[in-house]
Amino acid sequence: MARLTDLFKRRDGRRTERLEVTGRPATFTAFSGDPYSNDVFRAGVDAxxxxxxxxxxxxxVRFSDGTSAQGDDRLARLLQVEPNPLMTAYDLLYMQYTHLYLHNNSYVYVHREGGRVVGLYPxxxxxxxxxxxxxxxxxxxxTFANGRAYTLPYRDVIHLRRHFxxxxxxxxxxxxxxxxxxxxxxxxxxIRNAIKTAGSIRGIVHFTQIMSADKLKEQKEAFVKDYLSLENSGGIAAVDQSMEYTPIEQKPLTISKEDQDATKAKIYNYLGIGESIVNSTFTDDExxxxxxxxxxxxxxxxxxxxTRKIYTPEQIAGGRKIDCSTSRLHFINNARKVELLNSAVPMGVITINQALDLMGLPPIAEDRRIQSLNYASAELVDQYQLFKAGNGAVHSMSGDFAGAPDDDGTENDPTA
Incomplete structure (x- = not known):
């Protein structure tokens, strides 16, 4: 594997010109501020x-008959485990979406060797x-932060955009x-400054003796150093008859909780999330x-x-794509899980191992699907209704319905 710095090589020998587009020039410049240094903005982006x-x-790979199968196992490992020697798939996606919400643009370089994808680098x-x-x-x-510049084909850059x-x-x-x-x-x-100034001393010092300007300045600086600096944690000044100290009442400006909550909401609304998502107190509906x-x-x-950056147009036309599944994110509380299982398992919708996985339990050795006898396939129901109507198919289908459910949900007695 080539070094990271060797992956970005300037393509020499090609004549280029600035890309002409409508609207704003085709140029990206990182946001001049640093919103990531703010705890509220960072918490929202992190969530x-x-x-x-x-x-x-x-x-x-999707086939013409509607079925599909997993594609290249080597590419699957890059996408799901280790996209490059420096990070895991989780790290790559985390950085990609962090850049997206910080700059409204994020880039991932698709590194190819011999036409095959061998690495993905943010x-x-x-x-x-x-x-x-x-x-x-x-x-x-x-152009990178260190001033170095590299040229990459846009065809090899996965580019996500926000506020496009x-x-x-x-x-x-x-x-x-x-x-x-x-x-x-x-x-x-x-808030920080209010805490600092709450324990400090502010006031006017009146010296009862006549002093020269230099001596007066010296006495004032000594008083400030001893009593008005942040190191004076006691909040008390000691004076003798040579001076009079008149304190000045301080009323530091405080920030109300309502103001702080309004600012948080402003940032979270911009990111499209709620505070419950940030502090993980969300409900199912939230x-x-x-x-x-x-x-x-x-x-x-x-x-x-x-899909469009990893595969060629011909491969995409042939049914190849990158599927992005959100199955690992779906949240449901335990009560709703039990409710779901009570409905899904009897209908045969999910297997035993799928039910165990939903509850966070280990799978069994031989997975199987179970179903209540109160449910039947649509084809059998159609035949059963014809059988009940007595349309001449009685003799050929009578054996198919031994033990089949009646309309009232009970089973027929096979000995009847």
Missing amino acids: IARLAAKFLLTPV VHVSHCDYTQDQAGNVYCEF NSADVEGDPNDAIAAGVELADVQNQG FGAFDEAVIEALALQTELEY
Whole structure:
């Protein structure tokens, strides 16, 4: 495996020009602020990335008869276990979605050798220009934080976008939330400063003796050092008859809980999540709404982009795709699980091992499907209704319904 720095090579010998697009120029520049340093914004992004990193990416082949099968096992291992020597599949997806919500753009380089995908690498850049050659091929001119620049074919870059509006290639910058993040930071600083100043001393010192300007300045600095600095944790100043100290009442500005909650809600709304998702106190309905509004959209975007960048158009036309499953995310509490099993198991919808997996229990050696005798296949029901109507098929079907359910849900007596 080549080193990471060797993967990004500038393609020499090709003539390129800036990619002409409508709207905003085809240029990405990382958000000038640092929203990730704010605890509220980071907690929201982390909640989304932690959940979305559970996606299960699987190469599949869909046949013309509607059936499907898993594709290349080697590619499946890259997508599900180790996309590159530096990280796991969870790490790759976590970083990809973190970059997406921080910058509204995220990049993953698809490294190929001999036409086969051998690695997937997240690319963290500070700037990107798009160019195209005379043949119409698009390239990404990445500039990294260390100032180094690399060129990659856009065909080999998995590019997820958020707030995709004013440009043809890039998602819009995160400037819209800059004021909200700044407000949250000011609130944090205000609380910190209020705590610091609450135990400090403020007042006016009146010296009863006449002093020179230099001596007065020296006495003032000594008083400030001894009593007004943050090191004076006692909050008491001792004076003699040579001076008079008049304290000034301090009323530090405090931030109400309502104001803090409003700022949190502003940031969380921008990210599309609720506070219950961040602190993991969500109900079934709350997680269901989050799953439908955020998770399913991310899964669809991921599935489409991975498919079109990993496979060629001919392979896609032949039925190959990357399936992005959210099965590892679906949340349901124990009471609802029992309710689901009470309905699904008797109908034969799920197997015993599927039921055990739903309850978090180990599987049995020989999986099987069980079903209540109160349920029958649609074909048997049709035949049974014809049999009950006595339409001449009695002699040929009479043996098929021994033990079959009656309309009232009970079983026939085979000896009757």
